[in-house]
Amino acid sequence: MRGWWREIAGLVLPVACGGCGRPRVELCEDCRAALHGAVPRRARPAPEPSGLPVVHAAAAYENAVRATLLAHKERGVLGLSRELGSALAGAVRAGTGQAGGRPGPLLLVPVPSARRAVAARGHDPTRRIALSAAGELRRGGVPAQVASVLRQRRPVADQSGLGARQRQENLAGALEVVAGGERMLATERVVLVDDLLTTGASLAEAARALDAAGLREDKGSGMRQAAVVAASPSAFEINRNCQ
Structure with a gap:
């Protein structure tokens, strides 16, 4: 019920820019440029957890981009999923070598949120953005679908306030592929x-869960691929230093 109310409210109530609060617009041109203006690039945190896939991000997690993601996730501004999905689609194209729109079927697997977080927010923000990204990819000529085949096998603590090592310990062994998911993933x-x-x-644990299900690597590049809307600015700095 809560999710339906948000959908209806987003259609009839006055809106403000999710990035800067400018009235009467869901995302203003300046904030849209912050989200879409950069070329998606590889992001690598430091320290880099073992098993982390090759991650491409559309933007740095700061200022208007940070505000837009939080507006969608925490305040339920669901209309922003369209813009966020478009940004994620760009990161997917960059990571899979399909920036030119060359056809190649893709299966987007979102990292699952904790059930209590989904219940509290009234929606699953990552899955919603992934569905929007798949639609954007299809419109660009890339067959893409979403498969929510990962789930939490045990409760985990709230990640906010935890350091890198604490987050890895908190999530270690927390995810698994749902029954029957291996067959779907094996063909895409x-x-x-x-x-x-x-x-x-989170992405390292998701990759571990896929490995545990017998899915070892990306069929196109030989490496596990991942894409995100945004990454911490320091992850881009480390990336530049590694190149």
Whole structure:
């Protein structure tokens, strides 16, 4: 019921820019440029957790981009999923070598949120963004679907306030592939997707769960691929230093 109310409210109530609060617009041109203006690039946190996939991000998690993601996730501004999904689609294209729109079926696998977080927010922000990204990819000529085949096998603590090592310990062994998911994943090129990369613990655990199900690597590049809307600025700085 809560999710339906948010959908209806977003259609009939006055809106403000999710990035800067400017009235009467869901995302202003300046904030849209902050989200979409950069070329998606590889992001690598430091320290880099073992098993982290090759991650591409559309933007740095700061200022208007940070505000937009939080507006969608925490305040339920669901209309922003369209813009966030478009940004995620760009990161997926960059990571899979399909920036030119070359066809190649993709299966986007979102990192699952905790059930209590989904219940509290009234929606699953990462899955919603992934569905929007898949639609954007299809419109660009890339067959893409979303498969929510990962789930939490045990409760985890709230990640906020935890450091990199604590997050890795908190998530270690927490995810698994649902029964029957292996068959679906085995026939497609899989890209893990999330809204945000900070320490990389969530994506590393998601990749471990895929490995445990017998899915070892991306069929196109030989490496596990992941894409996010935004990454911490320091992850881009480390990336530049590694190149």
